[in-house]
Amino acid sequence: xxxxxxxxxxxxxxxxxxxxxxxVQADLAQVLAEFGLRAVSYSALLVIVRTPGISQSDxxxxxxxxxxxxxxxxxxxxxxxxxxxxxxxxxxxxxxxxPAKAGIALAEAATRAVQAHEDRVFAALSMLxxxxxxxxxxxxxxxxxxx
Amino acid sequence: xxxxxxxxxxxxxxxxxxxxxxxVQADLAQVLAEFGLRAVSYSALLVIVRTPGISQSDxxxxxxxxxxxxxxxxxxxxxxxxxxxxxxxxxxxxxxxxPAKAGIALAEAATRAVQAHEDRVFAALSMLxxxxxxxxxxxxxxxxxxx
DNA sequence: TATTGTTATACTCTATAACTATA
DNA sequence: TATAGTTATAGAGTATAACAATA
Numbered sequence: 001x002x003x004x005x006x007x008x009x010x011x012x013x014x015x016x017x018x019x020x021x022x023x024v025q026a027d028l029a030q031v032l033a034e035f036g037l038r039a040v041s042y043s044a045l046l047v048i049v050r051t052p053g054i055s056q057s058d059x060x061x062x063x064x065x066x067x068x069x070x071x072x073x074x075x076x077x078x079x080x081x082x083x084x085x086x087x088x089x090x091x092x093x094x095x096x097x098x099p100a101k102a103g104i105a106l107a108e109a110a111t112r113a114v115q116a117h118e119d120r121v122f123a124a125l126s127m128l129x130x131x132x133x134x135x136x137x138x139x140x141x142x143x144x145x146x147x
Numbered sequence: 148x149x150x151x152x153x154x155x156x157x158x159x160x161x162x163x164x165x166x167x168x169x170x171v172q173a174d175l176a177q178v179l180a181e182f183g184l185r186a187v188s189y190s191a192l193l194v195i196v197r198t199p200g201i202s203q204s205d206x207x208x209x210x211x212x213x214x215x216x217x218x219x220x221x222x223x224x225x226x227x228x229x230x231x232x233x234x235x236x237x238x239x240x241x242x243x244x245x246p247a248k249a250g251i252a253l254a255e256a257a258t259r260a261v262q263a264h265e266d267r268v269f270a271a272l273s274m275l276x277x278x279x280x281x282x283x284x285x286x287x288x289x290x291x292x293x294x
Numbered sequence: 295t296a297t298t299g300t301t302a303t304a305c306t307c308t309a310t311a312a313c314t315a316t317a
Numbered sequence: 318t319a320t321a322g323t324t325a326t327a328g329a330g331t332a333t334a335a336c337a338a339t340a
Binding site for chain 2: 320321322323324325
């Protein structure tokens with residue numbers, strides 16, 4: 001394609017993955033900023049809404065981030081009245097993360113915006129092609145690479 | 148798929164793109180570390196080898212990074228004897244980036260390792276599927292998203 | 295002993311502003 | 318005035334170690 005512009009790096013699959021993701025992330029960040037959210041805080045909120053009562057440790061595992069980096073993130077969501085930390089009967093170490101009404105509403109509105117964002121960003125692909133793309137990507141991340 | 152594990156975020160194409168890229172980047176970093184390179188320094192070296200005489204500004208444009216962040220990177224490559232900064236006749240502001248013999252050799256060896264890395268990381272996909280993946284990704288990053 | 299939430303910290307990556315020398 | 322290279326710095330994002338409370 002433009003081998004003299006990028007000197008052949010565009011032959012690599014990883015290069016094209018990164019470049020496409022950069023486009024997607026830039027647009028997503030703009031969309032979520034209107035809700036006062038970043039990608040990671042949107043994900044956290046959505047998981048809490050759909051898994052009420054999840055603990056911070058389990059949430060960190062699901063989001064594949066460090067639990068220490070989740071503390072301030074949950075602080076933000078809690079300060080905005082989107083979620084609450086509730087005591088868990090039987091284990092006083094854990095906090096159950098419970099979505100507040102405002103959190104549920106924001107997650108729903110943001111999810112609609114994210115779906116619109118994906119429709120826009122992947123408009124060049126047909127629905128079938130989008131399904132193919134997801135299928136191929138899943139097989140990449142689902143595959144064990146090293147022992 | 149595991150909608151109760153990730154609470155539905157895996158429905159998003161962007162989520163699958165990021166997750167796949169994380170796997171790819173982790174493996175690539177390991178591979179390039181054996182050559183004392185990061186992804187960005189490998190890309191820079193490869194472009195210099197295939198576009199001898201390119202200036203730092205033009206290289207920054209190709210790599211889509213800030214020229215200020217290129218200075219130390221080129222310092223490293225130069226200190227290792229992989230490239231040199233040569234004066235450009237007719238414009239004393241510019242430096243022509245010239246690959247040294249060691250730089251050409253390292254770029255070739257690293258490129259073979261990167262190709263082996265891609266063969267390994269995308270082993271779950273047939274050659275046709277890899278071509279399809281690249282084609283779909285290119286159409287995503289080539290598409291203008293916002294005006 | 296191990297786990298949960300927390301704090302502090304360090305390290306990488308990236309972006310921006312300002313400077314110099316040249317054009 | 319504008320551009321190439323450079324320096325310094327600041328902001329994200331992420332990773333690690335240590336701690337108190339609890340299991």
